[in-house]
Amino acid sequence: MSLLFNIVISVVLYVCFTSLNMDDVARTLLQRTLRKIPTRKLEETIKKWSHLSRRQQQSLNYTQSKWILLQKLVSFCEDNELTVRHVSELEMIYCMENPNLGTWKACHLTDAEDDATSLDLMCFKEQFKSHLAELTRNVSIKIKKHENETIWIRIAWGENFIKPNHLKPTYVVHDLQTPYVFICNLSSKNKPLLYQTLVLATKHGSIKDAHLSGRNLHAVRDLLMGNYHQTFPTNHQRPLEEMSPPPTHPNIENEHKEHAEKRQQVACEAFGEGKVPKLETATYTLETRFRGGGSIDTLVDGEKPFRTVVQFASTSLLESLHHCVSSGIADAPVSPLLSSITQKGRNYFVITDKADR
Amino acid sequence: MDVRSAVSTPVTQYTTHRRSKSYGRTFDATSRFCYTPGQLTITRIQTSRETAKARKITDKVDPEQVALLVKKEWKLSYVTPLYQFRHTKLKVYSRHLSAFIMAEKQQGMAVEVGLEAGFKVTFSTVLGMAETKDDAETVFIQIHNKPVFASEGDAPKVVWSGWLTCINGDPEYLQALPPEFVSLPLFCSSGAESLTFLVKSWFERTFDCSFGSMGLDPTDLHWLAALWTGCHSENNIRSLKLVWTLPSQPPLDVSLTVNAQDAWDLWDKVRQQDSTDNSISIEEVKRFITGIESHFFRHFKVYLSAGVLKKVSTALGSVHLDGKIKITCSDYMTTVLTLLTECAILKMPILPGC
Structure with missing residues (x-):
């Protein structure tokens, strides 16, 4: 009898549990992330995320008002029993495509070790995760590779008895074999932890602030890497394009032009x-x-x-x-x-x- | 319907001897006000001022009322003298302006909205603000609104506030006004533009006055920068921040934040050159600002004079070229308002010889 009672209880509990298949954190994060994504980018991002079935994706009507759309998306995610890990992936995908949503600070890695140049992604990933896990508990790390060699890292920080805060994650962008790291939304408390992990994982001696920051990640990166059309000093004058000074005396004109x-x-x-x-x-x-x-x-x-x-x-x-x-x-x-x-x-x-x- | 009629009937009786829209400015043929605007400006612009002295304004004025005036950013306008405005009739004005706003808001609305859900206006006098016997007492206006969907117990919220003031107004000008006019040339407002517009139009209809937006001059900003910096010895200004906008493409904002003590030292040195204790000359102000500008130029080789000084701010207050002011410390309120009253009188249109 008591065995039967136990079974009944566990079934009831199971039912209760499955009806709340997404926890509060996951739901809040999902709602916040979806709200951040403009409707015109929503379809593309959801497709890339690939955690909704084809049928679910097809049943979404992107011409509907965003509010209705969001409700539908949230209910699909609940049906699919998605967790914080899945949802944070969605946020990461959106952030990687639109890296202009916060201020990016550049850091400079110095004193490279001999084998720093031969570091590969798998090795970096492993090293980064193990080093950071050694330094702090309750931290959730997600590492993804974007275009070529660019590594994107999403870190949700927690503390000993506090779960990782997924609502305020830190983003780190690093191109392997370059001495630069770009960091967005890092609190001063977690700064030493991240810096130490980065130094160890990239096999460098130290890391310092590069004193460069901006909202546009690509701009910050291009400026540091000299990745733009530069003009070098020369003694030869170049003809000036797109200049049409008002007609005046030819001498004045020449002088002005010069x-x-x-x-x-x-x-x-x-x-x-x-x-x-x-x-x-x-x-x-x-x-x-x-x-x-x-x-x-x-x-x-x-x-x-x-x-x-x-x-x-x-x-x-x-x-x-x-x-x-x-x-x-x-x-x-x-x-x-x-x-x-x-x-x-x-x-x-x-x-x-x-x-x- | 009676709401509308209360509004459309002006409270003033327009008498035949009422002058045309001259705003009381055409009194005396020999007065310098009747010169052409250009000359007038030259004769009237202040070339020296008293130093800003800390005055506990709360000793004279109700601290609660002072608290309503500080720490808020006000949009500035000038107002021509008000015809037959009486400080004793503020209750009536409150009622009329409430009704006017209600009527205007109801225009084109299909549903009758009860008065309870609407706007309530209160006029009050801020006693003790006036500095001289010629200054009219400051009038403070608040508009409360109870949202349509608010529950029973909800208190109405202040949705708009504004005030009309005159501090140390030019006595020659004020004394020359005909007795039926009250001059409160400076109008400060904060809240929805649509309400500001309604308040202005009610005043224009009721007191036959006219409002105009009041942009400031870079020189006014220079004055305030110097006046505030001078206060540092008594009241920490934290820093002196000046913001310029240069006309490059895209526009470039240059902000320069000077350490408070260093700014004061510089101002002190400028003042020592010709030491007249209580008054500051425009030359001193110019020398102070030019000094800071050239210090910047020596470093960056960028001509700030190509752009325009947009904003000045210290811990005592901030001022924007577009005519916005925020007074954070009430101790120096009189000085700032004296300057703004003067600007307001200067900005008013002049209709010579009518």
Whole structure:
């Protein structure tokens, strides 16, 4: 009798359990992720995700309002008993296709070991997971390969008695055999853990902040790798394209043209030309002597630095600066502080006077 | 229907001797106000000001009322003098403006919406704000709204607020106004644009005045930058932030945040050159700003003068060229409002000789 009773109970429990086949975390993550994805991209992303059956996918009508669509998607996922792992995969797929949803910070790996260049994906994957698991408990890691050699890592951090927080994951992007790592949404608490894991897994000696950040991952990466149309200094003047100065005296015209060409050349040398990486900001912390010119200079204590923070911001910073130089808003030759953005691949600088160094 | 009629009948009696829309500005032929606008601006622009002194404004004014004015960003407008405005009739105005807004909102609506679900306006006087005997007392307006789907116990929410003020208004101008006019040239509003529009149109109908948007000058921003920086010795400004926009393609924003102590030191040095204790001259302000601009130029070789100074902010407040102000510290309110009152009077249209 009691055996039968037990069976009944376990059946009831089983039924209860299966009716709640998606836990709260998975459901919240699913809803948040789906809400983030615009309707026009939804179909493609769902297809790539491949956790819905063909029949389920076909029954979705993408012309319906998003709210109805989301309800249907959530119910399909419940039917398929999908877990947090599956749902986080969906988020990852969307993030990989649209890597402009947060601020990416670049880091520089240094002191490569001899075998760093022969590292392959499987080895990296294994090393990364085991090293991070050693350092902290309750962490959920997902590693995927995207285009060529780019590795995408999604980390949901937890603590000893706290489950991984899947709602605020850290994303890490790394191309094997390059010294750069790009990180999005990393808290300062988890920074040392991730840094140590990266150093060990990529077989490098140390890692440091590259002082470059931006919302567009591709731009940050292209700038660091010099992957854009660069112009190198030359003594030969290049003919200027797309310039039609108003007709004036030929001599004036020539002179203007020469100036414009020179400025254009200088601008291209400093900031590249054509399609340049879309960087949003550049920040300078100036701790230099006050140089206001005129009579004030002598008045202000020459020893003390005049502390200011200067930020340049634009939808496409390099384009703006290029235009400033070619139109004369900025003087040529370009200030080394500005040309350092492309030359050093950085957008954060601390500037002090030479004597202080 | 009686709601509408209450609104469409103006409360003022238009008498025959009422002057044309001259806004009380055509009083005295010898007054300098009757010169051409260009000359007028030259004669009236301030070239020196008093330094900003911390004043516990809450000693004179009800702290609760002061709290309503600070820490909010206000959109600025100027208002020409109000005809037959009475501070004693605020209750009536509250009723009329409520009715006006209700009527306007109901236009084109198929369903009758009960008054309970609608807008409630309160006018109040902020006593003690006025600085001189010529300044009219500040008037504060709040619009409360109870959402249509709110439950019984829900208190109505403040959806719009605004105020009209005059602080240290030019005495010559104020005294020359005919007695039936009250001048509260500075109008600050915060809330939905549609409500601002309705409030403005009610004022225009009721007091035969006119409103205009009030953009500020870069010079006004320079003044405030210098005035606020000067306060640092008494009240920490945290930092002085200046934001320029340069006309490149795409536009480039340059923000320069100066350490508070360093900004004050620079201002102090500029002030020492010609030390007149209580007044600041425009030359000093210009020298201060030019100093900061050239320090920037020495580093970046970018001409800030090619662009325009858009915003100035410190811990005491912030101001935007488009005519937006936020006062965070009430101690220096009088100084800021004096400057803005002056700007408002300057911005008003002048109709010479009518």
